[in-house]
Amino acid sequence: MDFFDKLSKKASETYQVTKEKASNLSEELKIKGKINELNEKIEKTYDTIGRIVYNEIKDGKDVVREEITEKCEEISRKKDEISKLEEQLLAIKKVKKCVSCGAAININDEFCPKCGKEQPKVEKVEIKEEPTNTKEAEVVEINNVENSNNEDNENNN
Ligand SMILES: [Zn+2]
Numbered sequence: 001m002d003f004f005d006k007l008s009k010k011a012s013e014t015y016q017v018t019k020e021k022a023s024n025l026s027e028e029l030k031i032k033g034k035i036n037e038l039n040e041k042i043e044k045t046y047d048t049i050g051r052i053v054y055n056e057i058k059d060g061k062d063v064v065r066e067e068i069t070e071k072c073e074e075i076s077r078k079k080d081e082i083s084k085l086e087e088q089l090l091a092i093k094k095v096k097k098c099v100s101c102g103a104a105i106n107i108n109d110e111f112c113p114k115c116g117k118e119q120p121k122v123e124k125v126e127i128k129e130e131p132t133n134t135k136e137a138e139v140v141e142i143n144n145v146e147n148s149n150n151e152d153n154e155n156n157n
Helices: 002-058 065-092 134-156
Strands: 095-097 104-106
Touching (some): 002 065
Antiparallel strands (some): 095 104
8 A cells, every 4th residue: 555655646746747847838828829819809900990990081981089099999908918928928937027127037036137126026817718729739738748758767767
C-alpha cells in the first residue's frame, strides 16, 4: 500500500508540474485568441462606421454623429480590453511593462530599475468563455508539451 501511495504521489507531483506548464500555455493561447477576436471585431466596427458614413453621404444626408460616436466608443472599449490582456500575457511570463519608460521589468518590481517610477499592481482580467477555434489549438499545444517532456526523460535515462 505504501509503495502505491508513494508511486501515486510521485505521479501526481509530476502531473502537477506538467499541468502548471500546460495551464500557463493554454492561458497564454486563450488570451492570444481573445486578443485576435477583439482585433477582428474592431476591424468589423471600422467597416460598419465606413458603411454608415458612405451611405449617408451618398444619399446626401448629414452623418448622424450619435451613431458614429457609439461605434467609436465600442472600439475604444475593445482597445482597452486588449491592452489589459497584453499586460496579462506579460504577467504569465513574469514580466510587465514600466508605466513610465516602457522597459520590460520583473512582475514583482514595485519600482522600475531603469527610471525609478513606482508601478501599479497588474490587474487580473476575467476572460469570458466563448466558443472559439482556440480550443483545438490548445489541445494540440498541450500534447506537444507532453511529448517533448517524454523525449527529455528518455535522454536522461
Ligand atoms: Zn521605467
